[in-house]
Amino acid sequence: MITRFITEVNTKINPFSAQSKSVRLFLTSLPPTARSQGMIIQTKLLARSAAEKNSLQVKFKDGKLLDLDCENMAIKAIIEECDRHSRALQKQADLADA
Incomplete structure (x- = not known):
């Protein structure tokens, strides 16, 4: 997962619910150094x-909020949704650098 362009993650989860599995797995897929690199995780x-x-x-x-x-x-x-927008931002950054 491309996390370079993510600035903030807000979650509300019921840890006892089966529907919260996707959110819990998303949080575990974030790198351990995410907070130290400036990402806000609530x-x-x-x-x-x-x-x-x-x-x-x-x-x-x-500034886009998913x-x-x-x-x-x-x-x-x-x-996939997060990576789709991150790839678009990566293309913009590559074009700006070139």
Whole structure:
């Protein structure tokens, strides 16, 4: 996963719910040095009986905010969406350097 262009990750997860698996796997796919490199990672744990849904928001350097439906998306689809926008930002950065 390309994390170079991700600036912020906000999650709300119910650790007891099966639908939170995608969000948990996304958080584990972030590099261990992400916070020290300037990425803001905020996680809110919901109670077992909470009515709120699991959520995942990813913000990029260009200001785009992806609000992903993590309850209906598999981890591969979530990573694919983030990588798609990161590759577009990588192309822009490469063109600016050239």
